[in-house]
Amino acid sequence: MNTKFIYDIPTKVYFGENQLSNLGKEIKQYGNKVLLVYGGGSIKKSGLYEKVMTELIKEGLEVFELPGIEPNPRHTSVNKGSDICKKEKIEVLLAVGGGSVIDATKFIGVGAGYDGDIWDILTKKAEIKNCLPIISVITLSATGSEMDAGGVISNQETKDKIGMFNPLMRPKVSFLDPTNTYSVNEYQTACGSVDILSHIMEVYFNMEDDLFMLDCVMEGLMKTVIKYGPLAIKEPDNYEARANLMWASSWAINGFVMGGRMKAWSCHPMEHQLSAYYDITHGLGLAILTPRWMEYTLDETNVSKFYQFGVNVFDIDKSLSPMTVANTSIELLSDFFFNTLGLDSTLGAIGIDDKHFEIMAEKASQGGTQNGFKPLNKNDILKVFRMCL
Amino acid sequence: MNTKFIYDIPTKVYFGENQLSNLGKEIKQYGNKVLLVYGGGSIKKSGLYEKVMTELIKEGLEVFELPGIEPNPRHTSVNKGSDICKKEKIEVLLAVGGGSVIDATKFIGVGAGYDGDIWDILTKKAEIKNCLPIISVITLSATGSEMDAGGVISNQETKDKIGMFNPLMRPKVSFLDPTNTYSVNEYQTACGSVDILSHIMEVYFNMEDDLFMLDCVMEGLMKTVIKYGPLAIKEPDNYEARANLMWASSWAINGFVMGGRMKAWSCHPMEHQLSAYYDITHGLGLAILTPRWMEYTLDETNVSKFYQFGVNVFDIDKSLSPMTVANTSIELLSDFFFNTLGLDSTLGAIGIDDKHFEIMAEKASQGGTQNGFKPLNKNDILKVFRMCL
Structure with missing residues (x-):
């Protein structure tokens, strides 16, 4: 292309x-x-x-x-x-x-x-x-x-x-x-960091691109969030941390990193259902969904992208096998969301059960995830929701 | 700051x-x-x-x-x-x-x-x-x-x-x-690649910044040029190579990567004297000057920036001592300019001697290099010019 x-x-x-x-x-x-x-x-x-x-x-x-x-x-x-x-x-x-x-x-x-x-x-x-x-x-x-x-x-x-x-x-x-943003509390700072990361990941996970340059930019933005999200939580008045998160936040989604990438987003349409039905913070929903979506999506056809993510964003040893790097990257991202940022790791933990999953999956699939990195129909989305329980 | x-x-x-x-x-x-x-x-x-x-x-x-x-x-x-x-x-x-x-x-x-x-x-x-x-x-x-x-x-x-x-x-x-840009010849493609890299390096080498995010972006742009410059030379009709160089070129200097960095540039004012006196291609002058400027500039006070450059752009083993990484990064950059891109490596090789060095150094120092990464006065610039002979 x-x-x-x-x-x-x-x-x-x-x-x-x-x-x-x-x-x-x-x-x-x-x-x-x-x-x-x-x-x-x-x-x-x-x-x-x-x-x-x-x-x-x-x-x-x-x-x-x-x-x-x-x-x-x-x-x-x-x-x-x-x-x-x-x-x-x-x-x-x-x-x-x-x-x-x-x-x-x-x-x-x-x-x-x-x-x-x-x-x-x-x-x-x-x-x-x-x-x-x-x-x-x-x-x-x-x-x-x-x-x-x-x-x-x-x-x-x-x-x-x-x-x-x-x-x-x-x-x-x-x-x-x-x-x-000095007065933004720990929880909202964590959720904001997840939101920024997710905006980038929705574009980054794409097999049909030839602008390596934008991949590099996105990796840089992701490293920025991973470095400064926790620091802003620990030191709310740290100018450097707040400044980096702030500017990364704008550039994650202003359109620059997209270049010509036209794939539908995956986790956002799913999360919109969660917050529509339960009015939860968007970033929290994304944190719970994203690692499960990654697990569900990863296969031999797209492992190279996960490998690139693991090596360039999480600095995983590049001599390991692609699948090992890919799985480790999902573990490290989960660890970042749930341990470092301290967010709840399951829907169960925030009081959400499978009651509305059917209708939510129906609506999310209409939101366009069919044309995403891995095409997801209603059934796929249902499975991802269940993985989050 | x-x-x-x-x-x-x-x-x-x-x-x-x-x-x-x-x-x-x-x-x-x-x-x-x-x-x-x-x-x-x-x-x-x-x-x-x-x-x-x-x-x-x-x-x-x-x-x-x-x-x-x-x-x-x-x-x-x-x-x-x-x-x-x-x-x-x-x-x-x-x-x-x-x-x-x-x-x-x-x-x-x-x-x-x-x-x-x-x-x-x-x-x-x-x-x-x-x-x-x-x-x-x-x-x-x-x-x-x-x-x-x-x-x-x-x-x-x-x-x-x-x-x-x-x-x-x-x-x-x-x-x-x-x-x-398919019809751009090998030499001009090489000189263009150097120019792009130099625009980034003039901003990147700076000790007074707190936007890590922009450092990451600059490292990504530099990796892009180093990856695709040689490919565009080898395969002039390679769309991916030409596209990456083209978009990196715009973003190297449109102002985004500068953020608040206000330091004067170093190699550009020196090169402008070379091309003013000898009408040489700007990128060629920059290729000859830049590694010498780096050698002249590197010291204990700024080695951390060279280390960051070496590790993140040239993928040099980060466990080596900062000074070793710094010196290796200069060697690898020289190798990229003079071997990979095939540009002449000295002023002597392109028929330039020290005849106008005095007046050129005088003019370059007025161009603002005094307030650069390493402040350079007329004498400093003279020394860098002589290192290029």
């Missing part, structure tokens, strides 16, 4: 401390009426809300607010935001928070130009026509939403969680200050 | 074969009057000129032409281009060729808005105020000019070669088709 793609990632990033003085002028490029979107109030506790408001007021902007975005953001919150945009003629959106807040903001921006329920868009009954310009201040290294073109929204009534990409939703400007 | 920087690389890239059908519509976004800039005519031989013209005509664009840009592009050619822009009210520039053509085009775009000689800008007698929008079709993997904000221009009269950066000069859209 001759690699072919369009690279188009124009997001401007202010990286580092004390860059917020640029916030006002960046927003003003796009308009004066701003909707500030945020979550459960942690930005008020941390003082970030105050800092942001100071900049907005200094610039004379007219600010509206939508607090209360949920960790797995709901379509009802998105609708609420879009309604404010329509009523108040909002010109620009400012998301301050983690990936959930930015994801919700993306669809608020889309909904502002759509006369109906955002769920129509997510279920493809209507198309994305436009999106208000989005500026973000990120407070968690995980989803990479600050530099990517996608988002995931949940519908509590139907128990659906749907992801969607559109270049119109990519933030224009994002502020990445590692010190804004 | 807490890393802090602004990331802003909005260039859109069409990567791969048969993407030229997008050329016309991309140009049209910026205007209808186009100046097509190219070099010595190799694009006519290869058929690329014809393909480009077909797209421009199809879109109904009004095309003016400036052929004859030199390999080390001269300020006189830039002035010629800027004059055409002023006279014909050119709205957008299309560079088709290698880095020299794109570099020249950048300054043509700047000169179009300046009432005087472009050399005033390069010698900082005047400032860059604006630049016409630039679109590029690259035919050589080397300078990375297709995605970066800089360029280097020579003045044959004063024997000066000056590089300058300005975000206004960054191409809006670039077309990277690896098959357009």
